[in-house]
Amino acid sequence: MTLTNSTQTALDDLYENARQAARNSYSPYSRFRVGAALRLTNGEIVTGTNVENVSYGLTICAERSAVTAAVAQFGPAIRIEAVAVANLNEAASPPCGACRQVLAEFVLPEAPVIFPAEDGARVLPFSAILPLAFEMKPK
Ligand code: THU
Numbered sequence: 001m002t003l004t005n006s007t008q009t010a011l012d013d014l015y016e017n018a019r020q021a022a023r024n025s026y027s028p029y030s031r032f033r034v035g036a037a038l039r040l041t042n043g044e045i046v047t048g049t050n051v052e053n054v055s056y057g058l059t060i061c062a063e064r065s066a067v068t069a070a071v072a073q074f075g076p077a078i079r080i081e082a083v084a085v086a087n088l089n090e091a092a093s094p095p096c097g098a099c100r101q102v103l104a105e106f107v108l109p110e111a112p113v114i115f116p117a118e119d120g121a122r123v124l125p126f127s128a129i130l131p132l133a134f135e136m137k138p139k
Helices: 005-022 063-072 099-105
Strands: 034-039 045-049 078-085 112-117 118-123
Touching: 005 034, 005 045, 005 078, 005 112, 034 063, 034 099, 045 063, 063 078, 063 099
Parallel strands: 078 112
Antiparallel strands: 034 045, 034 078, 112 118
């Protein structure tokens, strides 16, 4: 994705917010410390982190925890204009499929998503990481 210098700098800042959020990770089972940061169209930045559970399937990912925090703080009309995901494990970690579908509810299709890939941070528009999201449009 081609970005202007100022957009890239703003995205780097958002990525740093995600890294900071990962420091609060509750991940005693996987030890995988993930943080997510969302920039909303109202200019606010909201972060989340993964919160694991002894009943593993009840774990919530960083991205979904950020989305629920954003709605809780700013209401149901929020729009997400940029997404950053980071981890403290120096591992590639694109957002999981479930989180992509949850983000789809609020994210602008062309919002940049920055995440750790094999060869450093990678940026893709949201529409590229979740083509054909589930939607319910009765005929
Ligand atoms: N995890 C996230 O926080 N985000 C993702 O997109 C995928 C995985 C968390 C869940 C779990 O706590 C740990 O990473 C290992 O799967």
